[in-house]
Amino acid sequence: MPRLPDDPQLFFDVHVFVCCNRRPDGHKRGSCAARASEQLRDYMKVRAKELAIRRIRINAAGCLDRCELGPCAVIYPDGVWYRLESTQDVDAVLERHVLAGERVTDLMLPPE
Numbered sequence: 001m002p003r004l005p006d007d008p009q010l011f012f013d014v015h016v017f018v019c020c021n022r023r024p025d026g027h028k029r030g031s032c033a034a035r036a037s038e039q040l041r042d043y044m045k046v047r048a049k050e051l052a053i054r055r056i057r058i059n060a061a062g063c064l065d066r067c068e069l070g071p072c073a074v075i076y077p078d079g080v081w082y083r084l085e086s087t088q089d090v091d092a093v094l095e096r097h098v099l100a101g102e103r104v105t106d107l108m109l110p111p112e
């Protein structure tokens, strides 16, 4: 849905939601927290500060319903989804997507 001319200015330029949902071991869908998403979220927060990225918010989210593809994160207002498996993936998303305005296509989730 496009923003309208009279909508207020974005409070954050970039809002990242990192799924930190945890299911019991052995659950058929698995969960992002079981794949270390909480540590990656924490790393992303630290790294965003180190890179002096302003007006960014990195939040822990509940299940984003793409569990099998996780650990999942989605970046708004772009609406781009990523699978973040490592600190290197987090670095790539912050440096290339957030700072350079590119897309890290090899980490993007499929549209469906």
Ligand code: FES
Residues within 6 Å of the ligand: 019, 020, 021, 022, 030, 031, 032, 033, 062, 063, 064, 065, 066, 067, 068, 070, 071, 072
């Ligand atoms: S557990 Fe992360 S998307 Fe569902």
